[in-house]
Amino acid sequence: MENILQIKNLYKSFDGSMIHQGIDFALGANESLGLLGSSGAGKSVLLRAIIGLDNIDSGEILFRGERVDNLKEEDLYKVRTRIAYAFQSGALFDSMNVFENLAYPLKAHTRLDWQAIDKKIEEALDIVGLPETKSLMPADLSGGMQKRIGLARSIILNPEVILYDEPTAGLDPKNVANVVAIMKIAQKRNIASIFVTHDMAAAMEVCDRILIIGKGKVRFNGAPSEMKESKDPHVLDFFAMEGKSA
Amino acid sequence: MIQKEATKASGFFLEVGQIARLLGKTLAASLSRPFYFHAIVEQIVVLGIGSALISGVIGFVIGLVMTLQFGHGLNEFGGTLYVPSIVAVSLMRELAPILTSLLIAGRVGSGIAAEIGSMNVTSQIDAIRALGTSPVRVLVAPRFLAVLFSLPLLTVFSAFMGLVGGLIISLTEFGIPPGFYINKVLEYLHFYDVLSAIIKAAFFSVIITITAAYKGFNTTKGTKGVGDATTWVVVSSSIGILISDFFLSKILLTFFAI
Numbered sequence: 001m002e003n004i005l006q007i008k009n010l011y012k013s014f015d016g017s018m019i020h021q022g023i024d025f026a027l028g029a030n031e032s033l034g035l036l037g038s039s040g041a042g043k044s045v046l047l048r049a050i051i052g053l054d055n056i057d058s059g060e061i062l063f064r065g066e067r068v069d070n071l072k073e074e075d076l077y078k079v080r081t082r083i084a085y086a087f088q089s090g091a092l093f094d095s096m097n098v099f100e101n102l103a104y105p106l107k108a109h110t111r112l113d114w115q116a117i118d119k120k121i122e123e124a125l126d127i128v129g130l131p132e133t134k135s136l137m138p139a140d141l142s143g144g145m146q147k148r149i150g151l152a153r154s155i156i157l158n159p160e161v162i163l164y165d166e167p168t169a170g171l172d173p174k175n176v177a178n179v180v181a182i183m184k185i186a187q188k189r190n191i192a193s194i195f196v197t198h199d200m201a202a203a204m205e206v207c208d209r210i211l212i213i214g215k216g217k218v219r220f221n222g223a224p225s226e227m228k229e230s231k232d233p234h235v236l237d238f239f240a241m242e243g244k245s246a
Numbered sequence: 247m248i249q250k251e252a253t254k255a256s257g258f259f260l261e262v263g264q265i266a267r268l269l270g271k272t273l274a275a276s277l278s279r280p281f282y283f284h285a286i287v288e289q290i291v292v293l294g295i296g297s298a299l300i301s302g303v304i305g306f307v308i309g310l311v312m313t314l315q316f317g318h319g320l321n322e323f324g325g326t327l328y329v330p331s332i333v334a335v336s337l338m339r340e341l342a343p344i345l346t347s348l349l350i351a352g353r354v355g356s357g358i359a360a361e362i363g364s365m366n367v368t369s370q371i372d373a374i375r376a377l378g379t380s381p382v383r384v385l386v387a388p389r390f391l392a393v394l395f396s397l398p399l400l401t402v403f404s405a406f407m408g409l410v411g412g413l414i415i416s417l418t419e420f421g422i423p424p425g426f427y428i429n430k431v432l433e434y435l436h437f438y439d440v441l442s443a444i445i446k447a448a449f450f451s452v453i454i455t456i457t458a459a460y461k462g463f464n465t466t467k468g469t470k471g472v473g474d475a476t477t478w479v480v481v482s483s484s485i486g487i488l489i490s491d492f493f494l495s496k497i498l499l500t501f502f503a504i
Contacts, residue, residue, distance in 0.1 A: 053372055073380070080378035091373035093365075105377045153377070 004029045004161060004192050005050065005083075010059035012045060019045055021216030023059070027161065027192055032183075034207035034224070035196045038241050041213050043196040044088070047163045050194075051083050052076040063161075081109050084159035088166045090150030092138040098125075098149055099134040105157050124152040128182050144175035151182050155191070162186055162193045168202050180205055212238055265460045268382070272390050272456065275383040285388035293354045293389065294396025298403065300353070301346050305404030308341055309333065309411025317420045326420050330427045331434035333412040338439040342405035344491055347450035350397055351483040355458040356476040358389055362462025363472040371463065386459040393451040401447040402440065438502045446494050453486040 005027040012020040019042035027033050035043050048054040050061055052068065061069040068079050092101050102121045106112055112120065125131045128148040138146055147167055154162055164183065168176045176199065183206050186193065197203050203210060204224045212220035212227070214234035220227060228239070317329050362385055365371050374381045409431060416422035461475040461482075 048372075051376060053375060073375075077378040077380070080376055085376040087369050087373060087376070089369055091369040091376075093370055093373070094368070104379075108377065108379045 002029045003027065004031075004064060005194075006060070006062040007046075007050070008060040008062070010046070010049065010061070011057040012042065012049060012054070013057055014045075018216055020056075020213075023213065023216070023218055025211055025218055025221060027194060029160075030187075030190045030192055031209060032187055032193045032195060032207045034203035034210040035194050035213070036198070036200075036203060036210060036238065037213040037219075038238055039198075042216070043213065044165050046213070047085065047165050047194060047196055050163060051080050051085055053085070081105070081157050082159055083161045083163065084154040084157065086147075086151050086154040086162060086164045086167055088169055090138070090143075090146035092146055092149055092153070094138050097135055097137050098130075098141075101138070101149060102153050102156055105153065109157060120156060124156045125149075127155065127185055128152045129178060144171050144178070147171070147175075148178060148182065151179065155182075155186055155189075158189075159191060162191055164193060164195045164197075166196055166198070168197060168199045176202060214238060261460075265456055268386070268460050268463075269452065269456050271382045272386050272459070275380065275387040276391055280383075282384065282388050285384075286391050289388045289392030290396055293350075293357075293392050294400065297350060297353055297396070297400055301349060301400040301404045302407040304345055304349060305337075305342060305407035306411040308345060309337065309408030310415050312336065312341070312408070313412040313415035314419060317415065321420070326422070327426075327430075329416055329420065329422065330412065330430035334409060334431040334435045335439060337408040337412075338405045338435060338443050340491075340495070342408060343401050343443045343446040343450065344487065346401045346404045347397065347447060347454065347487050348484055350393065350400070350451070351454045351487060352480050354393060355454040355479045355483050358455060358458035359462045359465075359475045359479040360472055362386075362459055363465030363475045364469075366463060366465045367468050367471060381463070382459075386455070389459070390452075390455045393455045394448055397451040397454075398444040398447040401443050405443060442498045442502070445498065446491065449490060449494060450487045453490065454483045457483045457486065 003026040007023055007025050010020050010023040011018070023046065025033075035046065037043050045054060049056050049069070052071065052073070056069055059069070060067055063079060063083065068076065071079065092098075093104065096104070099118075099121055102124055103117050106117045106120060110117075121134065122131065125133065128151055130145060130148055130152075133141065133145065133149065138149070141149065151167065167179050167183070171179065180202050183193065183195070187206070193206075195203060195206055207224055210220065210222065210224050210227050211218060212230075212232075212235050214237070219232045219234040219238075220230045222230075227235075230236070313329055313333050316332050317326055320326050320328055320332075362371070362381075365374075365385075371381050371385075374384055413424055413427050416427050417424060458479045461479050465471045465475045467474070
């Protein structure tokens with residue numbers, strides 16, 4: 001399988017504390033990769049680094065074979081239209097209604113007229129199952145609905161990769177099912193993804209492959225079915241911790 | 247102890263450097279495509295027109311008070327007739343730019359810092375970046391241009407209202423006829439004075455918007471951080487305005503050799 005994204009020997013520290021110490025992995029085209037690890041392992045930090053929201057200390061990040069970790073902020077804008085980021089909170093613009101939130105990337109990166117933008121937005125809202133929310137403000141939406149609108153905004157430019165930062169965190173089972181359904185629709189559209197989560201069941205349902213990171217390194221990289229067979233002490237620790245918190 | 251002071255000093259210069267960098271980015275974003283005309287007009291309405299009433303009131307009241315004080319002071323030396331010219335020149339050259347800018351620093355600067363700061367702590371700034379757009383272009387440039395356009399106009403408007411206040415007090419307290427007052431104001435108030443006010447206000451608008459945006463982008467620690475940021479912006483930009491006013495006055499006086 002062709003690799004769409006490659007992370008090579010990535011190091012990242014915060015305030016003198018080393019978060020990543022040589023992370024290596026690749027994401028295949030159309031692949032859904034689950035990124036697991038205990039809290040503070042640096043999963044979200046890794047996602048942010050991939051689209052250049054945070055700089056890395058050393059290593060390489062390649063998208064379609066081209067290095068993106070050394071690009072200037074202005075040069076990363078194009079990359080970010082091809083790699084979407086779904087924030088944990090949704091990160092909707094609270095001064096704009098749902099329509100304006102979804103129109104924002106379309107206005108910034110396409111030459112579509114208002115009619116075409118409206119059509120695209122209706123399609124995106126249908127995918128996330130919230131067709132009647134166009135005129136609502138983010139404050140009028142529940143947390144789950146905000147996340148789904150955030151997902152709609154992420155997929156509206158038809159990206160090649162989506163980075164999901166804990167999209168199911170803090171949701172009730174019904175909303176988790178809604179989010180998982182949206183992720184599966186994106187999967188069917190051949191969008192590759194990295195799914196950061198603590199939700200093992202959702203990861204097993206969505207992901208083709210699982211990566212577990214701990215103490216700055218990749219501790220497991222394989223099929224979901226092989227995950228429980230790992231003998232790595234960090235992976236065993238992770239399962240023990242997740243078992244306790246579940 | 248010395249090391250602590252040295253760290254503080256280097257932190258200060260680092261902050262000044264980052265503010266200068268933000269100014270450079272804002273100028274570049276303001277002068278290149280795409281332009282967000284709709285956002286600029288919206289900000290002019292919110293920040294500029296929204297501050298017109300309070301600027302006018304402040305200018306008017308300052309005109310009343312100054313005329314009253316100068317009138318009584320000069321009356322002792324028989325110099326009441328000089329009141330219109332003194333009030334006009336001091337209002338236009340100093341008081342209107344300074345007081346209007348301090349007002350805008352409090353009203354608009356704190357608002358910009360709070361808005362950008364809140365967006366920062368709720369990941370909305372990251373969302374702007376993640377959607378392939380520039381927060382400086384989207385948020386700072388429209389506010390920068392709006393305040394740059396509005397503050398000089400508000401300053402001149404405030405000075406005009408001050409002159410109206412001066413006219414009323416000159417007539418009612420000192421019996422100076424309106425025709426004489428207006429003649430004296432026009433005789434002593436030169437184009438240079440108005441230009442000086444406009445240049446100062448434009449310079450102060452840069453201080454206000456850039457310090458506010460800088461602090462907004464660097465807001466941390468949630469809602470408490472937003473509160474701290476607004477306080478910092480009002481204090482810092484007020485100090486910046488007052489200090490730079492001295493140097494600007496000196497430069498402008500040298501330039502125009504008045």
